[in-house]
Amino acid sequence: MDSSKIADVNNPDRSEDEPLSSFPLSPSLISKLKDEGFIYVADVKGLRPMELHAVTGINLKDCLAVVRAVRKDTDNKVLKALQITREGNHSSHISTFCRGLDNILGGGFATRSITELSGSPGIGKTLLCLQACISVQLPTTLGGLAGESVFIDTEGKFSALRLKDIAAHVTQLVKTTTPQHNLEPTVESLLKGIHYFRCYNCLEVLAAVRRVCSLQKENQKIKLLVIDSIAYPFLYDDYESELVGLKSFTTQELQDLVNNHNMAVIITNHVTIRGDGQCVDLVGELGEMWGHYPTVRLILHWKDSERVASVTKAPHLCNAEAKYEVTIAGIEDKESSEVCSNHESKKRRIEAATHS
Structure with missing residues (x-):
């Protein structure tokens, strides 16, 4: 995998044209997605795990991993105790x-x-x-x-x-x-x-x-x-x-x-x-x-x-x-x-x- 394409996995501002290969997914899973035409974030954005499973035939566990990986709410925000209170x-x-x-x-x-x-x-x-x-x-x-x-x-x-x-x-x-x-x-x-x-x-x-x-x-x-x-x-x-x-x-x-x-x-x-x-x-x-x-x-x-x-x-x-x-x-x-x-x-x- 080209290291120049690897994005910060904690960055919530991923663009839709970012390749799925930049996410922490196994090479074999990336290959399966590519074979089915799922290459960029835009290709899977908004899909549910079961929908991705139905379209690609990839097992449901891997589909869950893909959907979780591209979610934008994985941002680890730093908060102050006063704000939490x-x-x-x-x-x-x-x-x-x-x-x-x-x-x-x-x-x-x-x-x-x-x-x-x-x-x-x-x-x-x-x-x-x-x-x-x-x-x-x-x-x-x-x-x-x-x-x-x-x-x-x-x-x-x-x-x-x-x-x-x-x-x-x-x-x-x-x-x-x-x-x-x-x-x-x-x-x-x-x-x-x-x-x-x-x-x-x-x-x-x-x-x-x-x-x-x-x-x-x-x-x-x-x-x-x-x-x-x-x-x-x-x-x-x-x-x-x-x-x-x-x-x-x-x-x-x-x-x-x-x-x-x-x-x-x-x-x-x-x-x-x-x-x-x-x-x-x-x-x-x-x-x-x-x-x-x-x-x-x-x-x-x-x-x-x-x-x-x-x-x-x-x-x-x-x-x-x-x-x-x-x-x-x-x-x-x-x-x-x-x-x-x-x-x-x-x-x-x-x-x-x-x-x-």
């Missing part, structure tokens, strides 16, 4: 409408953050995701972001009827507790604010995430992405030899959403038991490497016949737990010291947020 202060939160959960999460599901919900089946992971899709659409004075959401469903657990119940409850609460805002949300308007993708394998998940990046550029009201669940397509797919690369590329796309588009990402994960019988822990699936990607890990589990949410990983939060319960209205605080209806409990929280 100021950018962190621009994060917003989506209320869970559960006081205990909001408290241990520092206000709710944060933007610029990937929150992982782990837990056994039936513990309330999907329900909490559906509730977030509704609450993100409320104004900031009520714990929302006045935005919209995208729900990527990999297991077929998305329930339109359950979502309708939550929307109806929130609509009624807003109308009865905040008449001064002149808000008139309807069940139909709240359902319209949720964009739905049904994916059956990891390739479709990757394509959907890429699609969300495009949607967000067209519609900046999209502030929340939910993937329910991230584990299923990677645990039960046929692309065993390519899963590591696909998983890595998917997480890169998710990081782009939270870092560059100020979005909140919520992903659900399966759990497995780790321990020697005397000391047992619940841990998320997809291995140890995956555990580094989420910013916040929230494990939902049973404790003495009660549902409990525990923060087990968060650089800016203390490990803590909160009790909750599942009701027709969604996820609610576990009332212990006083007896009151779920409606009244949530009503008081909305009123408190309005007057704070």
Whole structure:
């Protein structure tokens, strides 16, 4: 390879007429690309790995390497701590409408953050995701972001009827507790604010995430992405030899959403038991490497016949737990010291947020 053609791999300002041979790709891969007519950056720019694979016949792992190599967001920027602190202060939160959960999460599901919900089946992971899709659409004075959401469903657990119940409850609460805002949300308007993708394998998940990046550029009201669940397509797919690369590329796309588009990402994960019988822990699936990607890990589990949410990983939060319960209205605080209806409990929280 001509050394004069080798460019700085950390330079983000690569021109479209720069040869692919200037990137840190193997000579055999460069040769395969050249044989198929892919010689310059412009030839592969904008292509997805699966599209490059379909056109060239090159294995998907190598196609992932090519696409990653030409991405312009590989720039290693030098930042000052003050700048990082100021950018962190621009994060917003989506209320869970559960006081205990909001408290241990520092206000709710944060933007610029990937929150992982782990837990056994039936513990309330999907329900909490559906509730977030509704609450993100409320104004900031009520714990929302006045935005919209995208729900990527990999297991077929998305329930339109359950979502309708939550929307109806929130609509009624807003109308009865905040008449001064002149808000008139309807069940139909709240359902319209949720964009739905049904994916059956990891390739479709990757394509959907890429699609969300495009949607967000067209519609900046999209502030929340939910993937329910991230584990299923990677645990039960046929692309065993390519899963590591696909998983890595998917997480890169998710990081782009939270870092560059100020979005909140919520992903659900399966759990497995780790321990020697005397000391047992619940841990998320997809291995140890995956555990580094989420910013916040929230494990939902049973404790003495009660549902409990525990923060087990968060650089800016203390490990803590909160009790909750599942009701027709969604996820609610576990009332212990006083007896009151779920409606009244949530009503008081909305009123408190309005007057704070």
